[in-house]
Amino acid sequence: MVWFSYHGGHSGEFCDHASSSLQQVVQAAIDEGFTHYGLSEHCPRYREQDLYPGEERLGIEGLIRAFEGYVIRAFALREEYARHIELLVGFETEKLPPENWLEAMLSLKSAHPFDYVVGSVHDINGRWVDYSPQETSRLAEDLGGTEALQLAYFRSVTDMVEQLRPDIVAHLDLVRKFEPPGFSFSDRVAKEIERLLDAIQAYGGVIDVNCAAFRNGYGPVYPLPQILSRARQMGIPATFGDDSHGVDTVGVGLEQSRQAICAAGYSQISYLTRDHGWQSADIAEVRPRRSV
Numbered sequence: 001m002v003w004f005s006y007h008g009g010h011s012g013e014f015c016d017h018a019s020s021s022l023q024q025v026v027q028a029a030i031d032e033g034f035t036h037y038g039l040s041e042h043c044p045r046y047r048e049q050d051l052y053p054g055e056e057r058l059g060i061e062g063l064i065r066a067f068e069g070y071v072i073r074a075f076a077l078r079e080e081y082a083r084h085i086e087l088l089v090g091f092e093t094e095k096l097p098p099e100n101w102l103e104a105m106l107s108l109k110s111a112h113p114f115d116y117v118v119g120s121v122h123d124i125n126g127r128w129v130d131y132s133p134q135e136t137s138r139l140a141e142d143l144g145g146t147e148a149l150q151l152a153y154f155r156s157v158t159d160m161v162e163q164l165r166p167d168i169v170a171h172l173d174l175v176r177k178f179e180p181p182g183f184s185f186s187d188r189v190a191k192e193i194e195r196l197l198d199a200i201q202a203y204g205g206v207i208d209v210n211c212a213a214f215r216n217g218y219g220p221v222y223p224l225p226q227i228l229s230r231a232r233q234m235g236i237p238a239t240f241g242d243d244s245h246g247v248d249t250v251g252v253g254l255e256q257s258r259q260a261i262c263a264a265g266y267s268q269i270s271y272l273t274r275d276h277g278w279q280s281a282d283i284a285e286v287r288p289r290r291s292v
Helices: 021-030 059-081 100-113 133-143 148-164 187-203 225-233 252-261
Strands: 036-042 087-093 114-119 206-210 239-240 270-273 275-281
Touching: 021 036, 021 059, 036 059, 036 114, 036 187, 036 252, 036 270, 059 087, 100 148, 133 148, 148 187, 187 225, 206 225, 225 239, 225 252, 239 252
Parallel strands: 036 087, 087 114, 206 239, 239 270
Antiparallel strands: 270 275
């Protein structure tokens, strides 16, 4: 049996909006029965205007130092706990700074021997789409409405996917985070989602079935059932992401991710290993290594 997550492993040690130490997060993953667990800390942001509220005390240099500290600690923990769990070390991208984000992400990727990259988009031209309902609403208004925001978001994710080709594409429909229960995308937006799925399929990307939306009360897991079903029809592999930000969220909600993958018609779930790359496991074999 295998139990895994690749988008998450954030810790308060290196992420200002998370909690716990990185070692505590790793120990929690072991306690929760994970066989494979990915650490994918947020990449640094390189402009003052891209700092989250409250990060001003850290500043740009502080974020860069924190990320370098994460890299050193994560690789050390990977070796220290190798007998207990297979840790994979990666990072989560931003499409920032807008003018040269690709150069920044490729430079970061080549600076260290990361096991994988999680491709994430959280902004439109430097304005957050998922920070608060108020900020998202203002952004939608400035862009010409909710549909315009969603079109801009999916076009941006497609651009990220086509240029960066990340190993895992994160929370595919994050832009619907603050939408009401029962929400569905318009036909125009659905066409952009199809284009995004085409781009993922073209290079063999894997999508993150991310339980953070469910866990935090923002509807079903990412992505919505109809998107996940379409991905399955296209042969796009799916994996787990707990999007944990401390020991209290390690693995929490992944059973809902598993159920969503089953409901979409998948018979197997993909998981990443250090020695053999991507592997597939029958859904019946995907569960924690031991009861907790």
